[in-house]
Amino acid sequence: MRSILASLLISVFLLGCTGQQQKTAEVKQLSPTEFKDQRMSTKAVLLDVRTPEEFAMGHLEGASNADYRGGEFALEMKNWDKNKIYYLYCASGNRSGKAAELMKEAGFKHIYNVGGFNALKEAGLPTE
Template structure:
């Protein structure tokens, strides 16, 4: 079972690969106001800089989300263009139901 377990707005289980990195691409303030437990905050407007600086492992599975979905879609595009192969857009946090949202 995945380390992240939640239901989509359609109430279907969202299955994530074991060890997937969950990325919240909202602003730091949005992240501080509540996020999915285990997520890291890589704001969309800083994503390229973060990738250059942190050099994350492009072979891992990545799941991105934002408030409503559009920024997550843009982040997925940035990651794929940077050479990441396994990137999933989970949409918006507002559409996700998770028992562990802070």
């Protein structure tokens, strides 16, 4: 009887502990039109994860460059505020998707992959 009671208490304790685990954030996908319709707040960060050469050829107005392929992205993101909202884009949406997943794994809470630069430009978003 005592061992059954002990097993029951351990089971209840373990189930209680797993129920308190923090839920991980999800990377949200936005189309260029959906992104255009959103109002970016001052807490939001727009990241172009293309190479510096691609960024220099044109980028969305207000974007910062954080080269995903350059090898420094993972180091740079350690200094970023995990509670801010991040919108990421690249040439096609592939690199920004990978960068967003890396940020998710690091504990960032609000991450949006908004796709490729040309599609964003064609949707009428301002560029520099």
